[in-house]
Amino acid sequence: MLEITPNTIAFLVFALLSVGGALGVVVSTNLIHxxxxxxxxxxGGAGLFVLxxxxxxxxxxxxxxxxxxxxxxxxxxxxxxSMTSLSEIFxxxxxxxxxxxxxxxxxxxxxxxxxVWGPSGTNAMLPxxxxxxxxxxxxxxxxxxxxxxxxFEVASLLLTAAMIGAIVxxxxxx
Amino acid sequence: MLxxxxxxxxxxxxxxxxxSIAAWACILLLIDxxxxxxxxxxxxxxxxxxxxxxxxANLLVFNQSGDSFMGMYVADQFSGVMNLIIIGTALLSIVxxxxxxxxxxxxxxxxxxxxxxxxxxxxxxxxxxxxxxxFVALELLSIPxxxxxxxxxxxxxxxxxxxxxxxxxxxxxxxxxxGGAMVYGATGTTNLNEIAASAGMIIASNSSxxxxxxxxxxxxxxxxxxxxxxxxxxEWTPDVYEGAPTPVTAFMSVAAKLGGFGSLLRILVVGMSAxxxxxxxxxxxxxxxxxxxxxxxxxxxxxxxxxxxxxxMLAYSSIANAGYILMAVAAAGSPGLANEATRGALVYMLAxxxxxxxxxxxxxxxxxxxxxxxxEHFVGLGKARPMLAIMMVVFMMSLTGIPLTGxxxxxxxxxxxxxxxGLVWLAIIGVLTxxxxxxYYVRVIVNMFLRDAEASTEExxxxxxxxxxxxxxxxxxxxxxxxxxxxxxxxxxDRVSLVAxxxx
Amino acid sequence: MSxxxxxxxxxxxxxxxxxxxxxxSIISRLFxxxxxxxxxxxxxxxxxxxxxxxxxxxxxxxxLVAVLFILFDIEVVFFLPxxxxxxxMGLYALAAMGVFTLVLTIGLIxxxxxxxxxxx
Numbered sequence: 121m122l123e124i125t126p127n128t129i130a131f132l133v134f135a136l137l138s139v140g141g142a143l144g145v146v147v148s149t150n151l152i153h154x155x156x157x158x159x160x161x162x163x164g165g166a167g168l169f170v171l172x173x174x175x176x177x178x179x180x181x182x183x184x185x186x187x188x189x190x191x192x193x194x195x196x197x198x199x200x201x202s203m204t205s206l207s208e209i210f211x212x213x214x215x216x217x218x219x220x221x222x223x224x225x226x227x228x229x230x231x232x233x234x235x236v237w238g239p240s241g242t243n244a245m246l247p248x249x250x251x252x253x254x255x256x257x258x259x260x261x262x263x264x265x266x267x268x269x270x271x272f273e274v275a276s277l278l279l280t281a282a283m284i285g286a287i288v289x290x291x292x293x294x
Numbered sequence: 295m296l297x298x299x300x301x302x303x304x305x306x307x308x309x310x311x312x313x314s315i316a317a318w319a320c321i322l323l324l325i326d327x328x329x330x331x332x333x334x335x336x337x338x339x340x341x342x343x344x345x346x347x348x349x350x351a352n353l354l355v356f357n358q359s360g361d362s363f364m365g366m367y368v369a370d371q372f373s374g375v376m377n378l379i380i381i382g383t384a385l386l387s388i389v390x391x392x393x394x395x396x397x398x399x400x401x402x403x404x405x406x407x408x409x410x411x412x413x414x415x416x417x418x419x420x421x422x423x424x425x426x427x428x429f430v431a432l433e434l435l436s437i438p439x440x441x442x443x444x445x446x447x448x449x450x451x452x453x454x455x456x457x458x459x460x461x462x463x464x465x466x467x468x469x470x471x472x473g474g475a476m477v478y479g480a481t482g483t484t485n486l487n488e489i490a491a492s493a494g495m496i497i498a499s500n501s502s503x504x505x506x507x508x509x510x511x512x513x514x515x516x517x518x519x520x521x522x523x524x525x526x527x528x529e530w531t532p533d534v535y536e537g538a539p540t541p542v543t544a545f546m547s548v549a550a551k552l553g554g555f556g557s558l559l560r561i562l563v564v565g566m567s568a569x570x571x572x573x574x575x576x577x578x579x580x581x582x583x584x585x586x587x588x589x590x591x592x593x594x595x596x597x598x599x600x601x602x603x604x605x606x607m608l609a610y611s612s613i614a615n616a617g618y619i620l621m622a623v624a625a626a627g628s629p630g631l632a633n634e635a636t637r638g639a640l641v642y643m644l645a646x647x648x649x650x651x652x653x654x655x656x657x658x659x660x661x662x663x664x665x666x667x668x669x670e671h672f673v674g675l676g677k678a679r680p681m682l683a684i685m686m687v688v689f690m691m692s693l694t695g696i697p698l699t700g701x702x703x704x705x706x707x708x709x710x711x712x713x714x715x716g717l718v719w720l721a722i723i724g725v726l727t728x729x730x731x732x733x734y735y736v737r738v739i740v741n742m743f744l745r746d747a748e749a750s751t752e753e754x755x756x757x758x759x760x761x762x763x764x765x766x767x768x769x770x771x772x773x774x775x776x777x778x779x780x781x782x783x784x785x786x787x788d789r790v791s792l793v794a795x796x797x798x
Numbered sequence: 799m800s801x802x803x804x805x806x807x808x809x810x811x812x813x814x815x816x817x818x819x820x821x822x823s824i825i826s827r828l829f830x831x832x833x834x835x836x837x838x839x840x841x842x843x844x845x846x847x848x849x850x851x852x853x854x855x856x857x858x859x860x861x862l863v864a865v866l867f868i869l870f871d872i873e874v875v876f877f878l879p880x881x882x883x884x885x886x887m888g889l890y891a892l893a894a895m896g897v898f899t900l901v902l903t904i905g906l907i908x909x910x911x912x913x914x915x916x917x918x
Contacts, residue, residue, distance in 0.1 A: 170805050180875050188868040195864045259879035263887060263894035270309075270363040271430045274418060275876070276898040277316050278434045279869050280905035281411045284323065285441035286869075287914045288404050289456070290862040320904045327911045 131171055138164030151197045159190045176255045308369035309362035311352040311377050312417040318344040319410035326403030334401050338392045341406040345385045345413070352377045356786075365485060366424050368560075371790040373421035375640050376556050378786075379647050380420065380549060384413040386651045386765050387545035393759035394541050394658055400446050408438035409545065416549050420556030423564070425474040425484040425514075428557045432470065432521065435553045436463050439546050443538040455537025462520065462530045470517025476510025486565035494568035497578075511566055511579060515586075518561075521554035522616045525590040532601075535609035540661060543605060544654030547612045548647050555619055555639060562623060563632045563792045570629075576715070580627030587624050588723045590617030595727040598734050604657055604667045607734060608650070611693060614731060615646050621724055622708045625715035626792075634714065637787040638707035644783055645692065645700030645776050652769025653689040656682055659762050669741055676743035683742045685770050690735040692773045695728050700776030862914060873902050 141161025148154045166181035261267040306313065322344070326337050356374040361367070388409060395401045415435030422428045440463060444456025478484050480503045481492045497504045520527040535543045562579060569577050594614030601607035619639050626635035657667050659682055664671040676683040692701035705728065712721045776783060876898065884891040909915060 175804070176879060179878055183875055184868070184871055188864070188871040192861070192864040192868060195860050199858065199861060255879050255882050259881070259883035260887070262876070262879055263883070263891045266364045268366070268424075268426060269894055270366045271424070271427045272876070272894065273897055273901070274316075274427065274430045274434055276873075276901040277320070277411065277414070278430060278437065279872060280320065280323075280901050281408065281434060281438050281441075283866065283869050283905040283909060284404050284407065285437055286862060286865040287909060287912060288402070288408075288441055289444055289447060290858060290865070291912075291914060320901055323908050324904055327908065 127171065130167065134164045134167030134171065136164070137161065138168060140164075152194065155190060155194045155197055158193065159186050162186050162190065176258055304364070305360055305362045307362075308355055308360050309367045309421070310355060311348040311381070312367075312414055312421065314351060315344060315348050315381075315410055315417065316414040319407050319414060322410065323404070323407045326407065329403060331401070334395075334403055335392065337403040337406050338388060341410055342385060342388055344410065345381050345388070349378065349381045349385075352381065361423070362421075365487065366427055367418070367421050368423045369421060370792075371786070372559075372636065372640075372792055373417070373556070375644075375786055375790060376420035376552060377417050379640075379644050380413055380416045380552050383545065383548045383552065383647050383651065384409055386655075386768065387541050387549075389761045390544060390651070390655055390658060390765050391539075391541040393662075393761045394539060397662060398446060398539070400539070402445075405442070405445060408442055411438040412442070412545070412549055416553035416556070419553035420560075422557060423486045423560065425477060425486070425489075425561075428561070429467070429471055429474060432517075432553065432557065433467060435550065436467065436521070439463075439542075439550060442542045442546070443534055445542060446539045451537035452539060453537075455534045458530050459534045459538075466517045466520030466527065468517075469513050469520070473510045473513025473515075473517060476506050476513060478510075480504070480507035480510060486560060489565040490568055493566060494570070497569050497571070507569070508578070511561075511569065512582070514561055515558070515579070515582065518554045518558045519586065522551045522558070522619070523613050524586050524616050524620055525593040525613065528590070528593070528613045528616075531613055532606045532609040535612070536603060536605045540605065540654060540658050540667070543608075544651055544658075547608070547654075548650055551612070551616060551619070552643060552647075555623070555643065558623060559626065559636055559639065559792060563626050563636065567627070567629075567632060574629055576629065577627040580624050580715075580717075583620055583627065584624035584717055584720050587617050587620035588720055590614065590620055591723055591727040592617075595731045598731065601734070602669050604660075604669060604672065604738070607669075607738075608653060608657070611731070611735075612650070614727065615642075615650075615693075617727075618642060618705065618708055618724060619646075621712050621717075621720055624717060624720065625708075625711040628715040631711060631715050633791045635711045636792050637784070637790055638704070638711045640787045640790060641707050641776075641780070641783055642704030645704035645773065648769045648772035648776065649689050649692040649699075649701055652685060652766055652773060653693070655762050655766040655769060656686045656689065659766070662759075662762075669738070672738060672741045673745045674742070677746070682766070685766050686742060687739050688770055688773060690738050692777070694732045694735045698774070698777045700773045702777055703780040859917060866909065866914070869905075870902070873899075 138161050141157045141159070141164055144157030145154045145161060148157060162181055162185045166178040166186070169175070169178040169181060262272045263269055318341075322337065322340055325340060326334075329336050352374060355369060356371070360369055362369055388406060391405065391409070395405060412435050415431050415433075415438070418431035419428060419435060422431055440456055440460040443459050444453050446452035474484065477489060480496060481489050483489060483492070493507060496507050516527060520530075523531045535547065538546070562577070562583070566579060567577050569579065571578060591614055594610050594612075594617055598607050598610030598614065601610060619642055622635045622639035622642065625638075626632045628635075659679075660671055660675065661667050663679070672686075675686070688699060692699035695701045695705040705724075709721050709724055712724065877895070880891060880895050884895070
């Protein structure tokens with residue numbers, strides 16, 4: 121039987137926000153409303169990350185996804201004309217989306233139920249389960265020469281390249 | 295307590311070629327801001343100078359194999375040869391680009407910076423020994439290429455090319471990341487050596503973990519298969535190749551393939567060669583890759599038959615060539631054949647680099663002179679510009695795989711290793727599709743020599759630029775030299791061996 | 799300490815913020831005079847008439863600004879885990895982050911010099 125602890129209540133709240141927001145994205149006929157619902161859904165996701173002891177992921181979710189990407193999506197909607205009030209939710213490809221969604225759900229269910237990861241995993245030799253990464257571990261991994269300092273620096277190159285690309289494409293040609 | 299690595303243990307010298315290009319790209323971005331608009335040739339010199347420097351640096355560290363950044367970046371003979379080919383590609387395409395950019399009025403210094411970024415990305419990909427670095431490097435390769443495809447921006451086809459490439463490329467990256475996550479979930483590491491160490495055990499245990507490992511490997515294959523334009527992940531190729539500015543097409547048809555195959559070979563041969571059902575058997579991915587290779591060769595060559603635009607035709611030819619290289623990758627799955635197959639793939643890629651760059655140089659020259667790259671624009675080229683036409687003949691012959699050209703050597707090595715691996719049906723498909731391909735390659739030759747332009751009235755437009763001339767000549771030299779004296783390159787490739795060093 | 803406890807202060811902050819907002823609006827509604835006219839209830843927007851279609855098209859420049867913002871936002875995200883450990887790792891971590899920041903600073907200088915930050 122489900123035990124009612126603060127954790128379960130928090131989980132239920134965040135799960136509700138996450139799923140409800142996602143539902144709102146799908147059914148709202150106004151794209152702006154859809155984008156705002158997306159923020160609700162992402163916030164729920166951030167809460168779930170907190171419950172999963174991944175505070176860094178929660179911070180990323182808030183900073184990048186809510187703070188930047190959702191804003192970008194809203195800007196993108198505002199850049200388009202006549203997309204703010206859609207008359208119908210379904211288009212001709214709805215069944216493809218439905219199949220993809222169901223298959224993805226199935227895959228995720230299989231992944232969640234099959235005991236691969238976690239303490240009940242069939243593979244006890246896996247070093248995954250005992251290493252709960254913290255933000256400190258992540259910070260060390262990013263700058264440690266034994267670990268991921270090279271991809272970290274390459275990521276900065278990548279960001280710069282993306283910056284050049286955005287400017288080259290979006291600026292008017294003089 | 296944390297051990298701080300010293301500079302010696304990081305061994306950055308081994309990664310110097312790639313790092314120097316990446317660093318110089320950033321510096322050049324700044325320098326270019328102060329170069330006046332009418333003197334962008336300076337940017338070209340600066341970029342080319344850096345590439346030459348990296349080329350020499352790469353030769354210097356060629357024999358000094360070792361890990362850089364603690365096994366993150368592997369500087370062995372494989373990445374050495376790959377780096378030489380990648381830098382060569384970048385040099386040739388920079389020389390090709392300058393005149394083209396000037397002609398169509400998109401002369402901007404960012405172009406060369408982005409080319410350098412792509413080059414660095416491809417080099418990191420070929421040397422990466424870690425799934426995370428492979429992903430970041432793949433993005434460093436891809437994002438500038440999206441931009442370069444759309445570089446001729448107000449031109450609607452170029453914009454379309456950039457958009458298509460970007461959307462599908464982002465999708466492919468997602469597959470790659472997901473695959474990497476699966477592999478990490480199954481093995482608990484992203485390092486290819488450590489994956490190799492635990493992969494065999496996981497497969498042998500036959501638990502659900504092995505399912506995740508296989509699924510992850512399959513998704514990685516999808517992500518990289520997209521980059522190298524393998525069927526069925528090739529849909530973007532013709533549109534992007536046709537719409538992108540021609541020098542960009544030339545560059546990306548080679549550079550993206552080099553990076554993609556570099557990583558694919560490392561992932562499959564170093565990381566996954568132990569993924570077998572029973573020890574001593576070929577790896578389980580062999581059949582999958584072989585089927586992909588067969589499909590790629592068949593679809594690429596057969597659809598190329600009906601193309602009227604040379605750029606589109608070369609796009610399908612590029613798909614087909616990905617199939618031949620994939621053939622070598624498949625052969626690498628057989629135990630004991632990994633090195634032979636890798637060497638074959640390297641020689642093939644070098645030959646393809648020369649041939650393809652040369653063919654695109656001729657296409658650029660024809661575009662400039664005749665205003666387009668349709669088959670019709672090649673009519674009568676044999677009379678109007680015999681040198682150009684003869685060069686094109688050699689490149690077409692090399693793409694077909696006729697002896698005394700580099701393409702023949704590459705194909706011979708690849709077919710030999712495929713037969714050694716026992717994939718006879720695949721080799722038969724390869725030979726048959728090569729015969730088919732002769733039809734559309736020879737059709738170009740026929741159009742150039744045996745048909746006369748109906749109205750050859752227009753006085754010869756000013757001859758093609760020196761840059762294009764140089765590239766075509768170098769490519770011709772490379773193609774023929776490789777065909778006549780293959781030992782020149784096999785001396786280098788014979789020392790290539792891709793094996794997992796189990797002790798990390 | 800469970801993650802929920804660690805984040806309790808943030809939850810408390812959220813709850814207080816929501817409560818204060820509700821309480822203030824209730825108080826002003828209860829104790830202030832309330833005689834609505836059409837002028838009074840219409841939103842004030844510097845004398846401009848704020849009613850109209852919200853779906854007019856915006857300048858593409860907004861989008862460029864948003865994209866550039868995302869890139870620097872991601873840079874900030876990389877700072878987070880680094881900030882947690884840099885005290886322990888000292889000069890080395892500073893150097894690693896220095897290179898990272900330098901590359902992005904070059905991007906910023908480019909962006910500035912090329913005029914992408916100007917609105918014109």
